[in-house]
Every structure is written in structure tokens, then in C-alpha cells.
Amino acid sequence: xxxxxxxxxxxxxxxxxxxxxxxxxxxxxxxxxxxxxxxxxxxxxxxxxxxxxxxxxxxxxxxxxxxxxxxxxxxxxxxxxxxxxxxxxxxxxxxxxxxxxxxxxxxxxxxxxxxxxxxxxxxxxxxxxxxxxxxxxxxxxxxxxxxxxxxxxxxxxxxxxxxxxxxxxxxxxxxxxxxxxxxxxxxxxxxxxxxxxxxxxxxxxxxxxxxxxxxxxxxxxxxxxxxxxxxxxxxxxxxxxxxxxxxxxxxxxxxxxxxxxxxxxxxxxxxxxxxxxxxxxxxxxxxxxxxxxxx
Numbered sequence: 305x306x307x308x309x310x311x312x313x314x315x316x317x318x319x320x321x322x323x324x325x326x327x328x329x330x331x332x333x334x335x336x337x338x339x340x341x342x343x344x345x346x347x348x349x350x351x352x353x354x355x356x357x358x359x360x361x362x363x364x365x366x367x368x369x370x371x372x373x374x375x376x377x378x379x380x381x382x383x384x385x386x387x388x389x390x391x392x393x394x395x396x397x398x399x400x401x402x403x404x405x406x407x408x409x410x411x412x413x414x415x416x417x418x419x420x421x422x423x424x425x426x427x428x429x430x431x432x433x434x435x436x437x438x439x440x441x442x443x444x445x446x447x448x449x450x451x452x453x454x455x456x457x458x459x460x461x462x463x464x465x466x467x468x469x470x471x472x473x474x475x476x477x478x479x480x481x482x483x484x485x486x487x488x489x490x491x492x493x494x495x496x497x498x499x500x501x502x503x504x505x506x507x508x509x510x511x512x513x514x515x516x517x518x519x520x521x522x523x524x525x526x527x528x529x530x531x532x533x534x535x536x537x538x539x540x541x542x543x544x545x546x547x548x549x550x551x552x553x554x555x556x557x558x559x560x561x562x563x564x565x566x567x568x569x570x571x572x573x574x575x576x577x578x579x580x581x582x583x584x585x586x587x588x589x590x591x592x593x594x595x596x597x598x599x
């Protein structure tokens with residue numbers, strides 16, 4: 305069984321999606337529709353813009369979503385049996401699994417991106433990659449910082465020995481110092497706009513909740529392994545609840561991969577820009593077949 309996976313923020317690159325658009329009339333139609341929905345020419349930024357232009361929050365998340373979903377839509381005979389997406393990629397997964405209509409999903413992604421940006425400005429935060437420690441050690445040290453009034457939590461369980469923490473700037477830096485002392489090979493602050501997947505995103509969760517409640521979700525054609533619990537879901541109410549909780553909770557990616565393998569996945573295909581997920585899956589289980597498509 306093949307599992308399709310979809311990347312999140314950070315996978316963007318200049319020129320993304322252009323070969324896809326050039327080679328498919330359906331792709332061109334979908335990009336044109338996206339420009340109208342968003343109210344600006346996102347396809348031009350994707351195809352011709354600079355890396356800095358692609359970093360703008362209102363561009364980055366919709367661009368990655370569009371690349372992934374349009375690619376999946378143009379694959380002849382595409383019939384997913386199980387899907388998952390990393391953070392933002394969960395919206396791509398839900399769309400290709402037909403739980404969300406393309407237009408509705410794009411609007412939600414745009415609202416999510418802008419709500420997260422406002423949250424970052426109101427509640428400054430950051431993230432850091434921790435390499436070479438067990439999850440338990442990172443969790444313990446984050447808890448110690450929080451006991452002293454800090455705000456820092458594990459945010460991305462990417463693979464064994466690689467975990468991203470998120471929270472207030474001072475708390476993340478304090479945790480990095482303690483994690484280095486505990487034996488981390490690296491405790492590297494990331495160049496990100498805020499504390500994603502942490503309690504500092506609560507205002508964004510509330511704003512997205514209003515939009516999600518007004519959006520129709522259907523039962524997907526296959527299970528989606530959601531970030532918050534790494535388990536397969538098909539019930540629309542559960543999917544909506546988990547999408548919202550995701551904004552303030554860790555992405556349990558390594559557990560999602562292990563659960564998909566346990567449920568029958570023998571190969572994984574990453575659809576969309578970049579190859580980050582392929583690397584994480586390979587580190588989680590080097591025996592499964594892994595591939596990617598981004599044309």
C-alpha cells in the first residue's frame with residue numbers, strides 16, 4: 305500500500321509549480337482560480353518571484369498548498385489509500401482525499417496563514433531544532449522551564465533524535481542552553497516568524513475556528529493520519545477538531561509514519577515542493593520505499 309504525504313511551510317522555492325502549469329491545462333485553470341480566490345496573482349510570485357517574496361506568510365502557505373494539491377489532481381488515476389500532511393500539509397492531504405473542496409481549503413489556508421501572522425506579531429516567539437537527544441529528555445527539560453514560568457513545548461516530533469521546540473524567545477533560548485548541557489549535538493534556533501504549534505498560537509486557533517465551523521467537510525475517501533495524535537481519521541467532526549488543535553499542539557510526524565507502516569504502508573510518495581518528508585521517513589524506517597514528485 306502506498307501512502308501519500310504532503311509538506312508544510314519551509315518547502316517553498318522560486319519557480320515552484322511552473323513546470324506543472326506549463327504542462328497541464330487543468331493546472332493552469334486551477335492556478336487561475338486560486339488567483340481569483342486569493343485576490344492577488346500568487347501564481348506569478350510562485351513562478352517568477354524571489355525567495356524573499358515567497359517568504360511572505362500570505363504567500364508561503366497557499367503556495368505550498370497549491371503546488372501539492374494541483375500536482376495530485378493532475379496525476380492520472382490518482383486514488384489515495386492513506387494520506388498525511390506535515391502541519392500545513394494536512395490541508396493538502398484533506399483536499400486530495402476529498403474531505404475538503406479545493407476552493408474551501410484554499411480559503412482556509414489563507415485565513416490560517418494570516419491569523420498565524422497576526423499571532424506572531426502580537427505574541428513574539430521562536431523555534432529551535434534539537435538534534436541528538438531522546439524525546440523524553442527534551443520533554444523533561446521543557447517542563448522544567450515551564451515550571452519556572454516559561455512557555456516552551458516540543459512542537460515537531462520529526463524523527464528519532466530530531467525534535468523542534470517552540471515558545472517564547474527567552475524560554476526557547478533557556479531550553480537550548482539546558483539541552484546543550486544535557487548532551488544535545490545541536491540546539492539551533494530557527495529563522496521563523498513565531499512560535500508555531502505552541503500555546504502562543506491560541507488567538508490564531510480561535511480565528512480559524514470560526515472559518516472552519518462555516519466550512520463543509522465530507523468523509524474522506526481514505527484515512528488521514530492527523531498531526532495531533534498520529535492516528536487515522538475519517539469522521540468530519542474529528543477532523544475539524546484535530547485541525548484546530550494542531551495550531552497549538554505538537555506535530556507527531558514520526559509516530560504518524562510508524563502508524564501508517566503498521567497499518568500496511570509499504571511505500572511513501574511525497575507530493576509537493578522539496579524533499580524534507582522523504583528524509584524524515586527514511587530516518588524513521590529506512591526499509592520502506594520512498595519517492596517524491598514536484599513537477
